[in-house]
Amino acid sequence: MGASFSQSSYVSDASTLVDQHYDYIIVGGGTAGCVLASRLSEDPSLSVLLVEAGGSHEKETLSKIPLAAAQLLKSQRDWCYMTEPQSALNGRKINYARGKMLGGSASINALVYQHCSPSDFDEWESKGLVGWGYSSLAPYLRKSEKFTPNPLYPVDIKHRGTAGVWHTTYGYTHDICDKWMEAAQAVGITRIPDFNTPQGSLGVTKFVTFVDQGGQRSSPATAFLTKDVLKRKNLTVLVNSLTTRILFSDDGSRAIGIEVAAGETSPRYQISASREIILAAGAVNSPQLLMLSGIGHKEELGKLNIPVVKHLPHVGKNLLDHPMVPVIFRAKDGYTLDYMQNPIKAIPVMLRWFLTGTGPATSNGGEAVVFVRSDDKTLFNSKVDDEDGSGLIDNTSGPDAPDLEIGIAPASFRPLPRPKNGMTLIPILVRPVSTGYLSLVSSSPFDKPSINPEFLVNPADMSMMKRGVRLALRTARGLALKPMLDLKPDSNDTKDIYYPGDADPETISNADLEEWIRNNCETVNHCAGTARMGTSEEDSVVDHNLKVWGINNLRVVDASVFPTMVSGHPTAPVVAIAERMSDLITKDTK
Numbered sequence: 001m002g003a004s005f006s007q008s009s010y011v012s013d014a015s016t017l018v019d020q021h022y023d024y025i026i027v028g029g030g031t032a033g034c035v036l037a038s039r040l041s042e043d044p045s046l047s048v049l050l051v052e053a054g055g056s057h058e059k060e061t062l063s064k065i066p067l068a069a070a071q072l073l074k075s076q077r078d079w080c081y082m083t084e085p086q087s088a089l090n091g092r093k094i095n096y097a098r099g100k101m102l103g104g105s106a107s108i109n110a111l112v113y114q115h116c117s118p119s120d121f122d123e124w125e126s127k128g129l130v131g132w133g134y135s136s137l138a139p140y141l142r143k144s145e146k147f148t149p150n151p152l153y154p155v156d157i158k159h160r161g162t163a164g165v166w167h168t169t170y171g172y173t174h175d176i177c178d179k180w181m182e183a184a185q186a187v188g189i190t191r192i193p194d195f196n197t198p199q200g201s202l203g204v205t206k207f208v209t210f211v212d213q214g215g216q217r218s219s220p221a222t223a224f225l226t227k228d229v230l231k232r233k234n235l236t237v238l239v240n241s242l243t244t245r246i247l248f249s250d251d252g253s254r255a256i257g258i259e260v261a262a263g264e265t266s267p268r269y270q271i272s273a274s275r276e277i278i279l280a281a282g283a284v285n286s287p288q289l290l291m292l293s294g295i296g297h298k299e300e301l302g303k304l305n306i307p308v309v310k311h312l313p314h315v316g317k318n319l320l321d322h323p324m325v326p327v328i329f330r331a332k333d334g335y336t337l338d339y340m341q342n343p344i345k346a347i348p349v350m351l352r353w354f355l356t357g358t359g360p361a362t363s364n365g366g367e368a369v370v371f372v373r374s375d376d377k378t379l380f381n382s383k384v385d386d387e388d389g390s391g392l393i394d395n396t397s398g399p400d401a402p403d404l405e406i407g408i409a410p411a412s413f414r415p416l417p418r419p420k421n422g423m424t425l426i427p428i429l430v431r432p433v434s435t436g437y438l439s440l441v442s443s444s445p446f447d448k449p450s451i452n453p454e455f456l457v458n459p460a461d462m463s464m465m466k467r468g469v470r471l472a473l474r475t476a477r478g479l480a481l482k483p484m485l486d487l488k489p490d491s492n493d494t495k496d497i498y499y500p501g502d503a504d505p506e507t508i509s510n511a512d513l514e515e516w517i518r519n520n521c522e523t524v525n526h527c528a529g530t531a532r533m534g535t536s537e538e539d540s541v542v543d544h545n546l547k548v549w550g551i552n553n554l555r556v557v558d559a560s561v562f563p564t565m566v567s568g569h570p571t572a573p574v575v576a577i578a579e580r581m582s583d584l585i586t587k588d589t590k
């Protein structure tokens with residue numbers, strides 16, 4: 001057992017820790033890292049160090065206000081990555097956000113709480129990954145959740161966790177989003193009360209969000225690193241410290257510690273751990289750190305003069321993500337949130353939030369959602385739906401799982417000409433066929449890695465995206481939305497901000513639509529899979545216990561380990577993975 005410490009809260013000077021000795025070092029205080037640190041330190045006999053490159057979440061007001069989340073993008077709380085030029089997106093580079101603070105990406109994200117499809121996890125188990133099927137993970141999905149029902153959106157409570165620490169609920173809904181759910185039903189999409197049940201997510205429903213009863217973001221940091229947890233003598237949280245490499249035993253067989261630095265020109269300090277180093281730095285930084293430390297493809301490492309500790313060619317490969325393309329529809333005055341762009345008009349909303357924790361500021365901005373299959377013949381039955389659909393590939397995890405999502409935001413995703421009122425529908429590919437990769441550009445931990453998600457490179461993804469856009473256009477033309485939208489009949493001006501929102505889904509040309517998608521596709525920032533779990537080091541990075549192949553005392557526990565993509569929003573699955581691993585690790589120590 002390692003030493004225990006009497007300090008509380010956070011440490012930001014790593015020099016004070018070099019003589020200390022820990023049982024576990026967790027690298028990355030993000031979504032998975034907060035869960036692991038909290039759960040492992042429940043056992044007072046284990047000493048735990050959590051190392052985070054960013055700062056504490058506690059004074060970051062923008063992170064607390066659900067509606068303000070987007071303000072954190074491109075701020076110091078974001079790693080501010082960019083992709084390489086995307087060949088299928090007319091060579092555009094895409095912003096690639098990752099959270100840099102305690103709570104990680106879940107401190108800056110859109111707060112959607114989703115278990116995803118049961119078959120997403122059964123698919124993992126079917127690949128030989130014992131213990132990762134839905135029946136194994138469902139108890140962990142519920143373990144952390146503290147769901148507060150909303151009488152407006154009744155659900156069967158038996159599928160929800162109610163005794164956990166992570167607050168979830170159904171929050172504020174704008175009328176335009178309620179009406180859109182009606183419009184989606186009118187085109188043939190079934191209304192479901194809850195997408196977090198064993199029945200899965202197919203249908204239209206209201207989003208559940210991780211917002212607490214005070215109307216604030218309930219992030220993995222606020223939920224798992226509470227004041228009581230931070231008071232534990234066996235937990236140290238080191239912030240503003242980048243882990244620059246993993247340290248190994250002389251024969252390279254065992255991870256024994258880490259090196260950290262506050263900045264590029266700052267001194268580097270070494271800290272050791274006797275039991276394990278657990279990487280939870282996320283799907284960009286965990287593989288980056290493995291490669292910087294000599295674990296990766298030997299030829300790629302050799303080119304950068306990084307001494308090879310273990311040849312593991314799949315590190316950084318299998319980059320999975322969800323591409324999206326926001327479509328903006330002209331709305332009438334008074335139905336959207338665009339007035340929040342005007343600081344004077346925003347004051348009452350913000351005052352209400354500060355004083356009562358209620359109102360539009362508790363909205364995550366994406367209030368309702370549709371999940372469908374792109375091969376659903378009841379929805380895609382028109383001649384124009386990408387001809388006969390022969391370009392599609394069924395890449396879903398099972399017959400009850402989706403490959404297309406459409407979310408709604410009661411505001412415009414892009415700056416608008418006056419009058420400024422827009423509703424945005426966001427088609428998202430939740431099971432794209434294209435996969436990408438990331439690699440190092442140098443041996444410096446301070447250089448950003450090269451990120452290439454290869455969005456829409458497979459033509460099947462373009463076919464799917466076109467179906468998604470056409471379906472979005474059809475729902476927007478529903479009678480329920482007529483009083484709120486101001487669509488111009490059949491405008492095909494492809495340069496207009498309201499294109500293709502104004503275009504007729506039955507006559508819009510495939511060529512115009514494809515070109516528009518190539519020029520407007522972005523990411524939902526759900527990257528995963530870059531240190532994937534598998535049954536052999538020939539095709540993966542970690543085994544089913546998330547241990548790095550061939551290295552003792554080294555695990556990866558974060559979104560990097562997804563073997564295949566979940567067909568929904570990944571925060572809850574990441575938390576469940578971390579819950580399950582914490583359970584297994586603490587049982588192992590007994």
Ligand SMILES: Cc1cc2nc3c(=O)[nH]c(=O)nc-3n(C[C@H](O)[C@H](O)[C@H](O)COP(=O)(O)OP(=O)(O)OC[C@H]3O[C@@H](n4cnc5c(N)ncnc54)[C@H](O)[C@@H]3O)c2cc1C
Pocket residue numbers: 027028029030031032033051052053054097098099100101102103104105106108109110111112113114241242243244280281282283285286289524525526527557558559560569570571572574
């Ligand atoms: C803008 C945005 C919106 C999103 N919206 C949603 C949503 O609504 N719902 C949903 O379910 N998912 C959403 N996601 C995705 C979701 O947030 C992530 O999939 C999930 O949080 C990933 O968890 P993680 O533990 O793998 O990594 P992260 O939560 O990103 O944690 C990694 C942590 O490691 C730290 N770190 C990295 N490198 C180092 C290093 N070398 N040394 C020390 N610390 C390091 C980082 O600063 C970070 O805190 C969104 C993501 C983004 C960015």
